Amino acid sequence: MKKILMIGTGGTIASRATSNGLDPQMTLDEILTYIPDIAKICDVDTIQICNIDSTNISPEHWIMLVNTIRENYDKYDGFVICHGTDTMAYTAAALSYMVQNSAKPILLTGAQKPINKESSDSKINLFDSFLYATFDGTSGVQIVFNGKVILGTRARKTRTKSFQSFSSINYPYLAVIQDGHIIQYINLAKAEAPVFYDTLNTKVGLFKLTPGAEADVLSYMLERNDAVIIESYGVGGIPSMPQYHYLEVIQDWIAKGKTVVMTTQVPNEGSDMNVYKVGYNLKSKVPILEAYDMITEAVVCKLMWILGQTKDPEKIKKLFYTTISNDILY
Template sequence: MKKLLILATGGTIASVSTNAGLVPNISGKDLVKSVPLINEMCEFDFLQLMNIDSTNMRPRDWMRMRACIVEKYDDYDAFVILHGTDTMAYTAAALSYLIQNSQKPIVLTGSQQPMANPFTDAKLNLYHSVLYAIDDFSCGVVVVFGNEVIAGTRAHKQRTLSFNAFTSMNFPALAHIRGNKIIRSYAGMGTGNSELCTMPTKPHDALVKPDSPKLQTYDRLNERVIVLKLTPELNPSIFYLLKRDYDAIVLETFGIGGIPDHDGEYEKAIDDWIASGRSIVVTTQVPEEGLDLGVYQVGHTYAQKRGVLSGDDMSTEALVAKTMWVLGQTNDQDEISKLFYRVVFHDRVPGQRPA
């Protein structure tokens, strides 16, 4: 029987009603008791890392999770993290970069309703998370939520109330869960360290994981990263103001990659930002289908500009986490580019790097 470590961090799944609203207050051990079926599936140990609303989740908390998983990695077959939904996608992305090539699954889950709610989704999400975690073909950092398994680098909270709160951005869900069956998306395993989770091509193929790259862990992040969303008449002087507090900007442009060029001030501000040794990642504020700076004149200027990193089809959450990870490893511009364009567990479609 496999042995799992449950890491509890709080969130809606652990919340109780108070006069001030929902407040996390239930331990991970008590949450598991609410789903007695899973006690027959595997053995559990519990660690209450924190008990907070995920709105208060910060990079230092990601590092606590990372340190715990790395320390306990050899002692358990899988890890399940109980987490609030609001920042779950950021945490999943961050752990995807901090713990790479993991053959053991690291599953994040939570709920839209507290465990004590009579119509909660918490019980099914927790059951599915354990079901996925103990499966021999599961690996890497994933979000299990609303009957879907989403790569940690592709998760995005799309809905605030519905039980299918998360979507897999610009990439197939890795699997769907129907009852007690895991239905894997074979096509979804085709890029980004896919050898870690390769499924048999025929029903009678040996159910053995192939060899994979060695586990890689990292213990540094640069938190000085901000997301800046373009709006009409946003003054480009903001780039100069952000210099004091930030080393990188994830710039959400218009459409497929438009940056205003009516007076040249944006290009001047961006050039100054890059010349100061800081990084800029260009993406789109449109949720689906990604960026292509070469389509319109208003983006073409930046398509080949040295120092501009293209977010392509990545989610904003993954871009924030990846930029923090990259800048935590190096300050060299060439090395930054090399690390940024490296495919990590499905985070981008290969071959999209600008020529």
């Protein structure tokens, strides 16, 4: 049987009810007692790197995960990470950039209800994850949740309570898992050896454009970060009426070496700044980057990874538009 390393970070799946709400308290060994059938499909070892609500997940935890996977990579056939759902998509995206070209599966899963609850989705999500981890056709970073396998750079939490928590944005599901059967739609190419990264620059901000928002807020964020993502409306653009001065702010800060990326608040289909004048004028006057079909979670994590490697604007641009784990296909 294949050997799988189960890595614990906490989350709802490991939570117990307390007088103050759900709190991660269960160990991985406790969790595994609820799913004895996993022992029939693979050998499992466990490592608990933390036991926290995923609201508390930070880039430091991503580095811990990468180091754990790197230190154990040659010992196991795959990895299953138990993680809270709130930031799971960010962690999946981060690992996609920090562990590139993995021929072995690195799967994230969790649950909307704790595993000790009668109606929990925990048991099926975990079993599906281990089943998929032993499948010969899988490699790289993915989320396995509610019978769906989602590429790590394309996952977004789209429901707060339903078991169908995650959607694949601008990309098909890699596979579905039904009644213990894997139906594989897309086979990813397997690389010979993984490349690990453990350096991130976390000075990446996200500015959500709202009606009446002042450009001074964007300027404040650019002053304190090395890169800022503007999450605009529709296909992307900035307010251009005389009372706004977004163009000047963006021009000034890019001239000072800051990176600015335009993306959209709309979940599907991506940005296209050439469609409207409010986008075209900005893109034609300043060297702003555009996310196109990339999801915000991936843009945030990719910028952290890129800025951890270089500060050169041309290299940043080249890396940003380099497709990694099918994150940008426009």
